Amino acid sequence: MSTTNDFYTILGIPRNASQDEVKKAYRKLAHQHHPDKQGGNEAKFKEINEAYQVLSDPKKRSQYDQFGSAFGSQGPFGGAQGPFGGFSRGFDGFDFSRDFGGGNRGFNIEDLFDLFGGAFGDPFGQRREKKQAGREPARGEDIRISLKVGLRDVARGAIKRVELSKNVICGECKGSGANPLTGGLVDCSVCQGEGEVTETVGSLFGSFTRIYPCSVCLGTGRVPRNNCSACKGEGRERGKEILEVNIPAGVKEGDTIIIKGGGQTGFRGAQAGDLYVQISVEPDKIFKRLGNDVIYELPVKLTDALLGARTSVPTLDGEKEIEIPAGVQDGDELRLKGLGIHGPHKGDQIIRMKVKIPRKLSGKARKLTEELAKEINY
Numbered sequence: 001m002s003t004t005n006d007f008y009t010i011l012g013i014p015r016n017a018s019q020d021e022v023k024k025a026y027r028k029l030a031h032q033h034h035p036d037k038q039g040g041n042e043a044k045f046k047e048i049n050e051a052y053q054v055l056s057d058p059k060k061r062s063q064y065d066q067f068g069s070a071f072g073s074q075g076p077f078g079g080a081q082g083p084f085g086g087f088s089r090g091f092d093g094f095d096f097s098r099d100f101g102g103g104n105r106g107f108n109i110e111d112l113f114d115l116f117g118g119a120f121g122d123p124f125g126q127r128r129e130k131k132q133a134g135r136e137p138a139r140g141e142d143i144r145i146s147l148k149v150g151l152r153d154v155a156r157g158a159i160k161r162v163e164l165s166k167n168v169i170c171g172e173c174k175g176s177g178a179n180p181l182t183g184g185l186v187d188c189s190v191c192q193g194e195g196e197v198t199e200t201v202g203s204l205f206g207s208f209t210r211i212y213p214c215s216v217c218l219g220t221g222r223v224p225r226n227n228c229s230a231c232k233g234e235g236r237e238r239g240k241e242i243l244e245v246n247i248p249a250g251v252k253e254g255d256t257i258i259i260k261g262g263g264q265t266g267f268r269g270a271q272a273g274d275l276y277v278q279i280s281v282e283p284d285k286i287f288k289r290l291g292n293d294v295i296y297e298l299p300v301k302l303t304d305a306l307l308g309a310r311t312s313v314p315t316l317d318g319e320k321e322i323e324i325p326a327g328v329q330d331g332d333e334l335r336l337k338g339l340g341i342h343g344p345h346k347g348d349q350i351i352r353m354k355v356k357i358p359r360k361l362s363g364k365a366r367k368l369t370e371e372l373a374k375e376i377n378y
C-alpha cells in the first residue's frame with residue numbers, strides 16, 4: 001500500500017492536471033501495476049483505479065477537491081474495501097493498448113458523432129448501439145484456414161472433419177471466468193452492474209455527457225468474484241476442437257465456407273468468432289473440371305473408331321456403359337447428362353474421344369492395313 005491516500009499523489013499528477021493528463025497517468029500506472037504482470041501489485045492497482053474513478057469524473061473530482069482526502073476513505077467512493085474493491089479482477093487478460101471505445105481517445109470525429117448522437121438523437125438507440133460496440137472486443141477472433149478437398153467431394157458434397165488448435169471454453173468455469181467454488185459472478189463495481197459508464201466531456205460546444213461501455217466488465221455488468229484459477233478469468237483455455245465442415249456440392253476453388261461461431265471462443269462466454277474455410281480443390285487423376293461439367297478423355301482403338309464398340313467408362317457415380325459410334329473422330333465428344341458436378345445446376349460428363357493409332361504393326365497387320373488402304377477412300 002502506498003503511504004498516501006491523496007488521489008493526485010497516487011496518480012503522480014499536479015492538482016491542475018487536465019482530464020487528458022489524468023487519463024494518461026492512469027493508463028501508464030495501471031499498465032505498470034497490473035496484478036497479472038511480473039512485478040504487478042494488486043493493492044497498488046486498486047488504489048490507482050480508485051483515484052482514477054474520482055479524478056476522471058469532473059463532478060466527483062470537484063467534490064474531492066473541496067472535501068479533500070477524507071472524502072476518499074470515508075465518502076461515497078469508499079476506500080480499498082469500498083465499492084471499488086475487487087476492481088482489478090475485471091482487467092485480467094485484457095489488453096490496455098486496445099481501444100475499447102472509452103478511455104484514452106482524443107477528441108476525434110467519432111466522438112463528435114457520439115456527442116451529437118447523444119445530444120440530439122434517440123438516446124436509447126444510442127445507448128444500445130454503444131453497448132453492442134462495447135461487447136465487440138470480448139468476441140472471439142475469427143479463424144481462417146485452408147482446406148484441401150477432392151473433386152469428388154465438391155461434385156456430390158461431403159462432410160470433412162477439421163481439427164483446430166484454438167481457444168475453447170474453460171472446462172473449469174464453463175466460460176464464466178469465475179472460480180466456481182468461491183462465488184461465481186457478481187455485479188461489476190465500476191458500473192454498478194449497468195454495463196456502461198457515463199463520462200462528462202468538455203468540448204468546443206460546451207459540456208456533454210457521453211455513455212460508453214464499461215471497459216472492466218466489457219458491457220456485461222458482471223464480473224467474477226474470484227477469477228477461475230484454470231483460465232485466470234478469461235473463460236477460455238487452449239485446446240483442440242474437431243469441427244465438421246459441410247462442403248456443399250458445386251463449391252469452387254477459392255470459395256469460402258463460413259462456420260458461425262467456429263472461431264476463437266469469446267472472452268468470458270462472449271460470442272465466439274467465425275471460422276472461414278477457404279476451399280482448395282485438388283486436381284483429379286481422371287476428371288478435369290470445366291465449370292460444372294467434367295471432362296473424361298476416352299482412349300479409343302483405331303478399330304473401335306472404325307467399327308464402333310461398347311465400353312464402360314468411369315463417372316462420378318460409378319462405371320457406366322457407353323456406345324462408341326462407328327466412324328467416331330478423334331476429339332468427338334459424348335455427353336452424359338447430369339453426371340457432372342452437382343449444385344445449383346447439374347453439370348454433365350463430357351467424354352472426349354482420343355483415337356489411338358498403333359505405333360507398331362505386325363507383318364500381318366501391315367498387310368491387312370495395306371488391303372484396307374486400297375478399300376477405303378475418304
Ligand SMILES: [Zn+2]
Pocket residue numbers: 170171172173174175176177178228229230231232233234235236
Ligand atoms: Zn475458467
Ligand SMILES: [Zn+2]
Pocket residue numbers: 188189190191192193194195196214215216217218219220221222
Ligand atoms: Zn462494468
